[in-house]
Amino acid sequence: xxxxxxxxxxxxxxxxxxxxxxxxxxxxxxxxxxxxxxxxxxxxxxxxxxxxxxxxxxxxxxxxxxxxxxxxxxxxxxxxxxxxxxxxxxxxxxxxxxxxxxxxxxxxxxxxxxxxxxxxxxxxxxxxxxxxxxxxxxxxxxxxxxxxxxxxxxxxxxxxxxxxxxxxxxxxxxxxxxxxxxxxxxxxxxxxxxxxxxxxxxxxxxxxxxxxxxxxxxxxxxxxxxxxxxxxxxxxxxxxxxxxxxxxxxxxxxxxxxxxxxxxxxxxxxxxxxxxxxxxxxxxxxxxxxxxxxxxxxxxxxxxxxxxxxxxxxxxxxxxxxxxxxxxxxxxxxxxxxxxxxxxxxxxxxxxxxxxxxxxxxxxxxxxxxxxxxxxxxxxxxxxxxxxxxxxxxxxxxxxxxxxxxxxxxxxxxxxxxxxxxxxxxxxxxxxx
Amino acid sequence: xxxxxxxxxxxxxxxxxxxxxxxxxxxxxxxxxxxxxxxxxxxxxxxxxxxxxxxxxxxxxxxxxxxxxxxxxxxxxxxxxxxxxxxxxxxxxxxxxxxxxxxxxxxxxxxxxxxxxxxxxxxxxxxxxxxxxxxxxxxxxxxxxxxxxxxxxxxxxxxxxxxxxxxxxxxxxxxxxxxxxxxxxxxxxxxxxxxxxxxxxxxxxxxxxxxxxxxxxxxx
Numbered sequence: 001x002x003x004x005x006x007x008x009x010x011x012x013x014x015x016x017x018x019x020x021x022x023x024x025x026x027x028x029x030x031x032x033x034x035x036x037x038x039x040x041x042x043x044x045x046x047x048x049x050x051x052x053x054x055x056x057x058x059x060x061x062x063x064x065x066x067x068x069x070x071x072x073x074x075x076x077x078x079x080x081x082x083x084x085x086x087x088x089x090x091x092x093x094x095x096x097x098x099x100x101x102x103x104x105x106x107x108x109x110x111x112x113x114x115x116x117x118x119x120x121x122x123x124x125x126x127x128x129x130x131x132x133x134x135x136x137x138x139x140x141x142x143x144x145x146x147x148x149x150x151x152x153x154x155x156x157x158x159x160x161x162x163x164x165x166x167x168x169x170x171x172x173x174x175x176x177x178x179x180x181x182x183x184x185x186x187x188x189x190x191x192x193x194x195x196x197x198x199x200x201x202x203x204x205x206x207x208x209x210x211x212x213x214x215x216x217x218x219x220x221x222x223x224x225x226x227x228x229x230x231x232x233x234x235x236x237x238x239x240x241x242x243x244x245x246x247x248x249x250x251x252x253x254x255x256x257x258x259x260x261x262x263x264x265x266x267x268x269x270x271x272x273x274x275x276x277x278x279x280x281x282x283x284x285x286x287x288x289x290x291x292x293x294x295x296x297x298x299x300x301x302x303x304x305x306x307x308x309x310x311x312x313x314x315x316x317x318x319x320x321x322x323x324x325x326x327x328x329x330x331x332x333x334x335x336x337x338x339x340x341x342x343x344x345x346x347x348x349x350x351x352x353x354x355x356x357x358x359x360x361x362x363x364x365x366x367x368x369x370x371x372x373x374x375x376x377x378x379x380x381x382x383x384x385x386x387x388x389x390x391x392x393x394x395x396x397x398x399x400x401x402x403x404x405x406x407x408x409x410x411x412x413x414x415x416x417x418x419x420x421x422x423x424x425x426x427x428x429x430x431x432x433x
Numbered sequence: 434x435x436x437x438x439x440x441x442x443x444x445x446x447x448x449x450x451x452x453x454x455x456x457x458x459x460x461x462x463x464x465x466x467x468x469x470x471x472x473x474x475x476x477x478x479x480x481x482x483x484x485x486x487x488x489x490x491x492x493x494x495x496x497x498x499x500x501x502x503x504x505x506x507x508x509x510x511x512x513x514x515x516x517x518x519x520x521x522x523x524x525x526x527x528x529x530x531x532x533x534x535x536x537x538x539x540x541x542x543x544x545x546x547x548x549x550x551x552x553x554x555x556x557x558x559x560x561x562x563x564x565x566x567x568x569x570x571x572x573x574x575x576x577x578x579x580x581x582x583x584x585x586x587x588x589x590x591x592x593x594x595x596x597x598x599x600x601x602x603x604x605x606x607x608x609x610x611x612x613x614x615x616x617x618x619x620x621x622x623x624x625x626x627x628x629x630x631x632x633x634x635x636x637x638x639x640x641x642x643x644x645x646x647x648x649x650x651x652x653x
Contacts, residue, residue: 075653078474082467089463096454107454118466125470129477130504130636130650132599134566141473145466152458152465177566179529 010369011036050109051157058116074128081121088114092153112157115146119165136173143169147188150195156204163192163207167214174218178226185215197255205262209245213270216241231281232335233292235274239331240299242270247303247324250310265370268359271327272378275352278334279385282345285338296332303328317365323358327351352382353404357411478652480635484627485561487536487544488640491624504604507624507636511536511546511563512601516592519549523592526551528570532596533632535560542643543623553632564632565596600626600634603648625649 015032018024024032061084092110099107119142125131126138143165150159166189170182189211196204220238223229246267249260256263307324310316316324330351337344356379363372386400490510511534516523519534526532526549533553536544537560544561548554554562571593603624625637625646638646 073653074651078470078653082470085466086463089459092454093456093459096456096459104454111459114463115466118470121470122473125473125477127504127604129474129481130600130603131477132597132601134597134599141469145462145469148465149459149462152462153454154458155454158462177529179527 054113061120085117108157111155139169205259209266231284235278239274244303247306250315252313288335480629484629504602514594565598569595
């Protein structure tokens with residue numbers, strides 16, 4: 001809802017600006033806005049109420065199971081849940097027959113309830129037969145049921161549930177068996193990715209990327225706790241993975257089209273966030289493990305190859321491709337630099353300032369406000385970090401900011417000159433994706 | 434970044450999303466979910482009806498599971514094992530790995546561990562093998578001095594395991610957990626467990642003071 005309001009505000013601003021430039025007929029603006037608004041807000045409220053209703057029914061079923069009524073036989077309890085699941089599917093089928101795809105929210109709510117009751121039934125069977133603590137098997141089965149339903153129906157609600165359950169499954173599996181990496185997550189989430197792409201579902205793409213992010217974070221904790229990686233090694237691999245995701249968002253593939261914005265935004269956020277965390281973990285320095293080198297090299301190679309492909313497809317300018325590749329190589333090398341010399345974290349501080357400036361520049365050139373804002377936030381955060389680190393001597397602090405300020409002013413004058421030279425030059429091919 | 438047109442969907446499942454919902458797909462999803470649930474139930478029922486019956490010593494306490502309600506934690510004597518008593522190859526066991534514990538009936542009717550292996554051993558008369566997962570693995574042995582490096586595993590005089598057999602929770606009707614605890618406090622509690630040939634186990638009932646079961650699980 002909030003995002004939709006923000007979009008409509010932005011659209012109004014953009015339309016006014018385009019009207020002033022003569023790109024849009026001012027007389028048509030009200031019609032465009034009406035089309036954009038549609039009955040979205042009303043539909044959004046209906047959807048939210050329907051989903052909340054389903055969640056309450058799901059909790060009701062769960063409480064019913066947890067009460068473990070002694071008065072009712074196991075078979076009766078099972079039949080109630082099976083009946084509820086089939087009744088929900090019946091409602092979905094009836095809705096589909098009655099409305100087709102006209103009002104999918106009721107069909108989706110009924111499918112979501114059916115898949116939720118499937119999960120509750122798994123828990124009930126666990127309770128009835130005193131199956132001990134392992135949650136991962138039950139969660140995997142629930143997720144599989146949701147994923148299969150999402151594919152067969154096809155249903156976005158079931159797919160959303162499957163995507164939400166996947167990281168929970170990973171977490172449970174790692175807690176039960178901390179010795180092994182939970183790589184199995186990749187299989188259902190790849191299938192979920194194909195379904196999201198096939199549905200052309202942008203919100204699903206965001207949800208999927210968040211799930212991948214949660215899994216990456218869980219895996220990072222596992223690497224540090226179980227495989228004895230240092231913080232900088234784990235965050236470096238996280239940043240490389242995120243750079244790879246950002247680069248993939250620039251590939252002109254039809255499969256990636258619905259994910260494009262989500263991949264670039266989440267990828268940048270995760271890459272820069274991991275960079276900051278790498279900085280904060282810099283005290284945890286030791287010679288990197290061979291295991292780190294292998295994993296980091298694979299991700300760096302994949303990221304660089306993807307960046308080159310994005311550049312060849314004219315989706316990434318030379319500047320952006322160079323910036324992303326430099327980020328990847330610096331990230332790969334950072335744990336080694338940290339182990340080899342002292343005060344290396346200041347190199348990373350400079351690199352993060354550079355990344356912030358690049359993110360602002362990238363956002364301005366591609367009209368991507370998210371990247372611009374992200375760059376500004378990172379820049380402000382880094383300025384605060386420098387201040388807090390050097391606050392011991394105010395003279396040093398002021399010196400750092402004087403040098404930084406002069407450098408930036410010099411940089412802006414330099415860039416302006418280069419830009420003028422390029423514009424007056426013969427062939428300026430600053431293609432902007 | 435370009436705004437992807439709606440036509441830019443991948444087309445390897447022709448008409449998948451554009452054809453709207455599929456009634457047969459919804460019905461098939463329901464059938465598959467039902468079959469999956471039925472399969473779990475039947476697997477449990479098979480263990481309870483065909484599995485070998487063993488009696489294990491335990492001492493319960495009473496917590497609660499947010500999803501599955503009240504239950505009693507069953508802490509078995511065989512949940513903690515000293516490997517040196519059960520195997521000549523302690524290095525074959527890892528934390529998070531599987532363990533197959535062979536049980537033999539003692540004089541008091543309680544089954545005790547006699548051997549342990551990382552894979553399912555062959556069938557021996559009078560022996561029932563139960564499968565578990567090693568949740569923790571710790572060394573026992575001479576105490577190291579302060580500042581001295583921990584001894585390598587092969588120097589340990591013993592290795593202690595915590596094992597989860599998937600039978601450590603006994604779910605009870607809401608509010609009846611304390612009653613079972615009171616029973617426990619009055620005497621010894623043991624658990625009837627059915628064990629399938631592949632080592633999978635399921636709880637069959639609760640026994641007090643070696644007598645008849647006070648809780649006996651119906652199949653349905």
